Amino acid sequence: MKPLLDYLKQQNMSLFTDFYELTMCAAYFDSQKFEPATFDLFIRRLPENRSFFLITGLEDALHYLQSITFTEEHIVYLKKQGFKEDFLNYLRNFKFTGEVWAMPEGTVAFPNEPLIRVSAPIIEAQLVETFLLNTVNLQTMIATKAARVVDAAQGKPVIEFGLRREPGIDGGVKVARSSYIAGCQGTSNVLAGMVYDIPVFGTMAHSFIMSYPKEIDAFRAFVKTFPDKSTLLIDTYDEVAGVQKAVLIAKELEKNGVRLSGVRLDSGDLAQISKKTRKLLDAHGLSFVKIFASGDLDEYAISELLQKNAPIDSFGVGTKMGTSADRPFLDGVYKLCETQTVAGDFLATMKLSEGKNTLPGRKQVYRQTDFDGTLKKDIIALSDEVVEGTPLLVKVIDKGELVYDLPSVKQIRENAKENLLKLPKPLRQLVGTHVYPVELSQKLQDLIKKVKTRLTNTEINQNSC
C-alpha cells in the first residue's frame, strides 16, 4: 500500500509542473534573483448557475509544499532538457521555505478572493504554481458542484457513484473526498473510503443479475450474503417483473425476521417507475423497503424528480457530478501581486492584459455577517489594514514549516455544512447567478490606481524602453 499512500500524500510531485515554471526559475537563478515575491491563487469568475465556490484541496497543496525535493532521477532528466549544472545544483538542495496563508477547506468563497497566498523567494513561489492550481481547481470544482446536488436532493441522501467516468485515479479519489465534504453521504469508491475514512456504499450491477440463470436466483444469492443490507437492482429485464420478484424475496426474508433494505432503479423514466414501484411495494406491506435511484442524475434531474413527487428515498449520482459536466473546469489562476526590490522595498504589481487584470499587493479577505450569521459582504483589503469582519485567510505555513493542524475530512465536512448554511438563500438557487457583494477596501483601490499609473508610464508609453 505504501506507494499509493505516498503518492496520495504528494511525495515526489516536484516534476508535476509546467515546463515554463522551470525555465523561468532557471532565468531567475541566472539573474541571481532570490528576493521574496507574493502570489495569489484565486478564481476569476463564477461558472454559469453558480453563485459561490466551496473551497477544497488545501490538504494536498500543503502536503505538496512540504515534500518538494528533486531526486537524482529528476536532475538527470532536467539535464537532458538543457538546464545548466549550477541551476541543477540549486534544485538538488531545493526546499520550500516560504510563508503561506489560505482559506481552510470547507470555506465558501467568491471570485477574485485570494484562496491561497504564497510569499517566498520568487523561484520557490513560481515553481509551485502548477500543482497548487491543479489541485485546487479540481477539488473546488467538484465540491461546488456536489453542494448543488446535495441541495437539490432536499435532505435525501446522495451517494457519489461516478468512479468509472471520473478523470483518472487521483481524480476519482479526490472527487469522492470533495463530494463527501460537500454533503454527500458517502461514495462507491473503496480506495477513497479507506484513505479518507468516508462511508462506502454499493448495491449490485446488471451483470450480477445476468450471471444467474434467473433474476430471482441472483436476488436470492445476494440476500443470502447480505440479508440485512441488500438493495436489489430491479430493472435488468423489466422493472415491473423485477419489483414483483423483489416482493417475493422480501417476503422470504420476512419469514426469517429480516427486512429487505431497498430496491434500485437505474434506467427509464425514474419518476414514473418509482411511483409504480412504491405502489407495488406498499400494496404488499413493504412500505419499509426504500427506493434508491441512479442513472444520469445531476442537480437538475433530481430537482425535477422531486418536483414530480417521485417517491425516491436516496440518489446515486455519478458522471455528471464527478466531472462537473455542465462546466468541467474552474478559472483558477495564480498571479504575482508583490515583489521586492534588491534594496528590500516591497513593490505591488498587477497585470493589465485585456480582461485578465489582477489585484496588486499582499491581501486579506474580511467577511461581515448579519446578526444571525448570514453572510453580508466580503471585503478584499491589504493584509496590514484594520477592517471590520472575520479574516478568512489563516497562516498555514511559516518559514517552510506547517503551522496548521490539518482537520479530518469529517471536520472539514462539518465546517462546510456550517458555512453553506450561512449563505444567503438566493446564492443556493440551482439556476442563475446571484452576485454576492465583494468590495475592495479604499486602500486597495488607491493602490490599484497607483500601480496602474506606474505600469502605464513605464511599460506602455512610447518612451518606455
Place this chain on the structure above:
Amino acid sequence: MKPLLDYLKQQNMSLFTDFYELTMCAAYFDSQKFEPATFDLFIRRLPENRSFFLITGLEDALHYLQSITFTEEHIVYLKKQGFKEDFLNYLRNFKFTGEVWAMPEGTVAFPNEPLIRVSAPIIEAQLVETFLLNTVNLQTMIATKAARVVDAAQGKPVIEFGLRREPGIDGGVKVARSSYIAGCQGTSNVLAGMVYDIPVFGTMAHSFIMSYPKEIDAFRAFVKTFPDKSTLLIDTYDEVAGVQKAVLIAKELEKNGVRLSGVRLDSGDLAQISKKTRKLLDAHGLSFVKIFASGDLDEYAISELLQKNAPIDSFGVGTKMGTSADRPFLDGVYKLCETQTVAGDFLATMKLSEGKNTLPGRKQVYRQTDFDGTLKKDIIALSDEVVEGTPLLVKVIDKGELVYDLPSVKQIRENAKENLLKLPKPLRQLVGTHVYPVELSQKLQDLIKKVKTRLTNTEINQNSC
C-alpha cells in the same frame, strides 16, 4: 521517484473500485460461483460533433490486471466493511487468471464495438470493471478530443498546455500522453515528459515579466539564459508595446548572431493581434520570429483563427482540450455477454433495459477497407465466425499472463496517425456526426433474437418466478 512510478504502473490499485464490485464478488463467492464469464468494454454512443473514437488507455489497463493483489491493509479495511473471513481469504490469494482481447492503443473505433473483452472466472472479471472503465473512458475521451484539435490546426504544431486545470495528478499525466498520441507535438507537463518520453515545451508566464522592474529587463534576463530558444510573452501590459520590446531584444540577439525564436500571445483578439504582431516583426526584418498563441483555445477557436488567416505558427491548447470541455465524459460501459453453466455450456446473455440493451456472446470486430486503405465498414461478429476483414481485437493476456508487446508511446502515436489517415474525410469534420457503418453479422443477429426470446420468457412473462 519510485513511489510515483510504481503508482503510474498501477501497483496496488485493487481497491480503486466501486464497492458493489466487492459485494457482488462476495455473493458470487458465497454461491461458489467460479465459472468463467465474458464481459465487453464498449462505448454506447458518440458525443456531439464526434464521428469516431481514438482508443487509448490499454497500457494502464494491462498493468492493472497484472498487478491486482490485496495487501493486509486492504484486508483489514474490508473486514471492517463487513466482509466475511472466507471471502477475505480468497482475496488474500487473488490473482487475475483470465484471458483478455483488446484493440491496440491508437485504433479508431465506433459505438458498441468491444474495445476490451475479458473472459475469466466471474469474480475476477467482475472485480476489474471500475478500473478498466475509468482508465479507458478518460484516456480515449482525451485522445478523441485532441485528434480534433490537431485536425483543426491543419499541420501547425499543437502543444498540450492544460496541466493546471486538468483533473488531478493521474489525469494530468494521462491527458499529456493521450494528446501526444493523438498528434500533439508535446506537452508542458514535465512529469509526463519524463515518464512517457514526450517532448516538453514552455515559454514564460506573466509573473516572470511582472517580477522585473521593467518588461524589457525580464526579456533580457530570459534570453540571457535561453538565447537560442526564447519565446517572449508580449501581452502582460500592452501587446503593441510588448512586440516593440521584443523587436529590440531580437536586434540585440542578432548582434551576437542569435535569432529570437518567437513571441507568445495569450489574451485578447488573437486574430487581430497576431496580424499586428506579424506586421511589426516583418517591418523590422524579423520574419523568422514565430508567433505562438494560447488562451482559451480549442478546435473551434483554432479553426476560426485559421479561417481569418491569423498568422499564428503554433498553438498552446489547455483547459478545453485537457478536460474535453464540450463533453467531459464518454459513455463507456462494461457488460456481461456470456456466462457458463455449472454443466460447462456457454450461455450468451444481454441486458434488455430501456435504451441500455447490449450485444450477447463472445465477439470480434472485423474491419473492411477500400483498395486505398480507407475504412469501408466494420462488422461485429461472433468470435468463432469467419468474416471478411481485419480482426481488431488481439489477445493481450492469456491465463493471466501478458502475451502482448507493449508498444512505446511514440509507436502508438505512429499507429494512431496511420489509422486517422484511413478515416473517410467526413468523419473528421469538426461539426456534426457522420455515421460510419458498423454491421452485426447474421449469426450475431440470430443470437440476439434467440437470447431476447429466452430472457423475455424466463424473466418478463408473468409465470416466470
